Amino acid sequence: xxxxxxxxxxxxxxLETIETVENTRDRRLKETFQLMRxxxxxxxxxxxxxxxxxxxxxxxxxxxxxGDLMPHEVANLLEAHPLIKPEDIDLSKPDFNVDxxxxxxxxxxxxxxxxxxxxxxxAENILIVQKLRLGDSNSMMSQGGIQAxxxxxxxxxxxxxxxxxxxxxTNDPKLAGRLVLDAPQIIKWHEDLGVMYDRESDGxxxxxxxxxxxxxxxxxxxxxxxxxxxxxxxDEVINKNIPILEFTSxxxxxxxxxxxxxxxxxxxMETQEYHVAKAKSTILTTGGxxxxxxxxxxxTNHYGATADGxxxxxxxxxxxxxxxxxxxxxxGAAYPEQIVGLLVTEKVRGLGAQPxxxxxxxxxxxxxxxxxxxxxxxRECYERNNGxxxxxxxxxxxxxxxxxxxxxGEGTIANKLPAMLRQYKRFDIDMTQDPILVFPTLHxxxxxxxxxxxxxxxxxxxxxxxxxxxxTHGKNRLMGNSxxxxxxxxxxxxxxxxxxxxxxKIGKLTLDxxxxxxxxxxxxGVETARRAPILLPEYRxxxxxxxxxxxx
Amino acid sequence: MAEAEREKKExxxxxxxxxxxxVPVGLTIMKAMEYAGYRFIRSCGCRGGFCGAxxxxxxxKGNYKLRMALACQETVEDGMYISQIPFTPAEKPIYNLEExxxxxxxxxxxxxxxxxxxxxxTCTKACPQDLEVMDYVxxxxxxxxxxxxxxxxxxxxxxxxxxxxxxxxxxxxIALLARRLYGKYVMPKAKHVEERIKEIESGKFNEExxxxxxxxxxxxxxxxxxxxxxPE
Numbered sequence: 142x143x144x145x146x147x148x149x150x151x152x153x154x155x156l157e158t159i160e161t162v163e164n165t166r167d168r169r170l171k172e173t174f175q176l177m178r179x180x181x182x183x184x185x186x187x188x189x190x191x192x193x194x195x196x197x198x199x200x201x202x203x204x205x206x207x208g209d210l211m212p213h214e215v216a217n218l219l220e221a222h223p224l225i226k227p228e229d230i231d232l233s234k235p236d237f238n239v240d241x242x243x244x245x246x247x248x249x250x251x252x253x254x255x256x257x258x259x260x261x262x263x264a265e266n267i268l269i270v271q272k273l274r275l276g277d278s279n280s281m282m283s284q285g286g287i288q289a290x291x292x293x294x295x296x297x298x299x300x301x302x303x304x305x306x307x308x309x310x311t312n313d314p315k316l317a318g319r320l321v322l323d324a325p326q327i328i329k330w331h332e333d334l335g336v337m338y339d340r341e342s343d344g345x346x347x348x349x350x351x352x353x354x355x356x357x358x359x360x361x362x363x364x365x366x367x368x369x370x371x372x373x374x375x376d377e378v379i380n381k382n383i384p385i386l387e388f389t390s391x392x393x394x395x396x397x398x399x400x401x402x403x404x405x406x407x408x409x410m411e412t413q414e415y416h417v418a419k420a421k422s423t424i425l426t427t428g429g430x431x432x433x434x435x436x437x438x439x440x441t442n443h444y445g446a447t448a449d450g451x452x453x454x455x456x457x458x459x460x461x462x463x464x465x466x467x468x469x470x471x472x473g474a475a476y477p478e479q480i481v482g483l484l485v486t487e488k489v490r491g492l493g494a495q496p497x498x499x500x501x502x503x504x505x506x507x508x509x510x511x512x513x514x515x516x517x518x519x520r521e522c523y524e525r526n527n528g529x530x531x532x533x534x535x536x537x538x539x540x541x542x543x544x545x546x547x548x549x550g551e552g553t554i555a556n557k558l559p560a561m562l563r564q565y566k567r568f569d570i571d572m573t574q575d576p577i578l579v580f581p582t583l584h585x586x587x588x589x590x591x592x593x594x595x596x597x598x599x600x601x602x603x604x605x606x607x608x609x610x611x612x613t614h615g616k617n618r619l620m621g622n623s624x625x626x627x628x629x630x631x632x633x634x635x636x637x638x639x640x641x642x643x644x645x646k647i648g649k650l651t652l653d654x655x656x657x658x659x660x661x662x663x664x665x666g667v668e669t670a671r672r673a674p675i676l677l678p679e680y681r682x683x684x685x686x687x688x689x690x691x692x693x
Numbered sequence: 694m695a696e697a698e699r700e701k702k703e704x705x706x707x708x709x710x711x712x713x714x715x716v717p718v719g720l721t722i723m724k725a726m727e728y729a730g731y732r733f734i735r736s737c738g739c740r741g742g743f744c745g746a747x748x749x750x751x752x753x754k755g756n757y758k759l760r761m762a763l764a765c766q767e768t769v770e771d772g773m774y775i776s777q778i779p780f781t782p783a784e785k786p787i788y789n790l791e792e793x794x795x796x797x798x799x800x801x802x803x804x805x806x807x808x809x810x811x812x813x814x815t816c817t818k819a820c821p822q823d824l825e826v827m828d829y830v831x832x833x834x835x836x837x838x839x840x841x842x843x844x845x846x847x848x849x850x851x852x853x854x855x856x857x858x859x860x861x862x863x864x865x866x867i868a869l870l871a872r873r874l875y876g877k878y879v880m881p882k883a884k885h886v887e888e889r890i891k892e893i894e895s896g897k898f899n900e901e902x903x904x905x906x907x908x909x910x911x912x913x914x915x916x917x918x919x920x921x922x923x924p925e
Binding site: 297325340 | 719720721724727728729730731732733734735737738739740741742743744746766767768785787788789790822823842846847849850869872873874875876877880881882883884885886887889890893898901902905906910913914916917918920921922923925
């Protein structure tokens with residue numbers, strides 16, 4: 142690769158196809174590929190979406206979801222030994238005794254903490270436990286925006302239809318209903334916190350389309366929407382003096398003799414010491430599973446996205462759903478190698494960029510629901526062989542970003558997509574002049590822990606909100622509904638637990654569920670050295686790991 | 694990239710906290726450190742240039758210049774001496790936004806050291822996002838909230854400017870306060886959001902949503918397909 146001649150950030154051999162894209166641009170500015178009918182969607186999904194590969198999944202052998210299909214990477218974590226043995230943990234003197242324990246300090250966790258506090262719970266009775274730094278999460282990385290039906294030509298009912306259509310009508314209708322009805326008040330709350338949403342001079346929100354939307358209802362803050370919201374939440378959590386334990390993960394939940402969840406065993410990632418937190422209510426806001434690299438896919442996700450929450454919940458008997466459907470974002474970076482898999486926000490297509498093949502031709506409507514769009518790109522690269530190959534052998538299609546400058550005016554990319562522009566400039570690519578190369582990348586955990594409308598799971602004392610939950614999006618989430626999801630249900634979780642904690646009584650702390658889980662594994666004939674949750678991914682090279690001595 | 698492929702690649706020599714390693718060309722500092730055998734707990738976050746966890750300083754052999762970067766966004770080069778800054782000790786005073794107003798005094802009250810800015814521009818040179826840091830600190834001194842908000846918006850609070858500032862200013866926290874006040878008090882409010890909230894609270898959409906929830910799958914699919922799509 143080092144000997145390749147690089148021109149404008151691209152290997153010289155790609156210039157010919159870039160030129161073809163330029164040549165078809167004028168024509169394409171006047172035409173958009175047709176939207177697929179529902180039957181067409183179904184057909185392309187079945188043939189090309191990675192979720193439909195039978196060999197990628199297996200039925201889970203143990204627990205409340207026994208028999209359900211799950212990706213091997215998820216099944217491996219559920220069919221694994223818990224990290225701790227009950228006899229190694231002294232539960233007699235809890236280090237923390239709180240009304241609500243919040244596991245995960247991303248968007249959902251911070252929103253829940255603030256709303257528990259607004260609902261009358263004193264800050265000192267709240268504890269946020271966070272594996273990395275406060276705010277480190279997928280929430281912070283989200284670029285494109287947040288949906289809310291708050292304009293006069295729009296309605297929550299239309300938003301609801303979009304959510305269901307995007308999820309192929311597999312959503313939990315009650316959760317989807319809550320999501321769309323609470324959306325406008327979340328925008329208002331964010332405004333009051335100081336979130337700088339893009340607005341016209343009279344205050345009207347600037348909104349655009351996302352994949353699968355029938356109205357322009359995507360609100361954003363440049364393409365740092367997630368960062369802007371998270372830093373406001375973080376500042377507010379600190380201002381409210383809500384206690385936070387950073388670099389602390391949860392290795393197991395605690396239960397009491399009435400089988401309700403009663404806190405957790407915490408683990409200091411740096412000193413390796415454990416702590417016991419007793420809690421009247423516990424909220425899982427641990428996010429998703431991108432770092433499991435399902436089917437070997439690259440991911441857009443945060444370093445900590447290792448599915449800890451579903452493992453913890455499953456150990457205490459909470460039921461899960463829809464984990465067999467994984468969201469691949471249609472446009473991850475396919476070149477340059479340094480940023481492969483990172484997100485190219487859907488806003489790029491929302492502002493007018495079309496995906497095109499090596500011949501500069503369109504092959505899909507630019508904003509199908511994500512799973513459909515991703516499938517079309519995979520088909521173009523691997524069945525029709527119309528992709529562009531990178532020096533490391535990866536294939537991708539062009540996303541014709543210069544169209545944005547033509548359609549929306551020069552400088553639009555700098556104004557509305559500064560993060561994207563900066564990302565590519567760092568590697569000498571100017572996306573205002575040249576298209577960028579993309580391929581689907583693992584993005585979102587569609588399913589997760591089942592919750593009711595008040596965010597309670599099937600286990601008493603355990604609540605959950607955000608990406609760790611399942612049902613709201615069914616088998617496929619639409620763009621702009623994940624910030625909304627963690628905001629709506631994080632808020633409800635805070636309010637619900639403040640109420641719950643008033644009457645909850647916790648008995649004697651136990652880890653009996655761990656013993657029970659081990660027994661269940663044994664009875665199901667699961668013989669493995671695997672242990673879970675994994676807490677962080679492993680990216681050290683095999684040549685290092687194979688020589689590692691665990692002696693210090 | 695497959696491991697075997699990496700092994701075939703040309704190598705560069707880098708020095709991680711002073712110790713020499715040979716790593717394949719073309720990796721980011723973060724991936725190079727993992728290649729060398731480091732497993733991150735600190736100094737690694739989103740891995741995509743959004744969170745500021747991986748603030749890094751480096752020098753290249755034979756060059757006196759100290760450079761600042763994000764480990765996830767910078768490609769290794771031969772002779773790089775690398776050290777990371779996982780945490781920046783910084784003041785973050787507690788305030789209640791409801792009791793503040795967007796005036797220049799607010800910065801002098803919470804961050805009095807801002808008056809010590811000598812306009813040396815070291816902060817700007819340190820910024821891995823290439824922001825005009827000194828310009829927004831100066832704008833804050835003048836009480837120009839719009840300018841601070843706009844110039845600092847892409848800040849990821851990596852902390853590097855604060856470690857370099859000879860006046861010991863923490864620019865990114867000043868900018869955070871400025872943006873919050875600007876977003877809350879200066880930007881015009883969206884009236885249509887308040888109106889929609891009132892409609893929802895009055896129960897205007899409840900019946901219609903319930904009706905959709907009660908609709909059978911086939912009819913629901915038809916309603917979905919027939920919904921009108923707002924043109925570009």
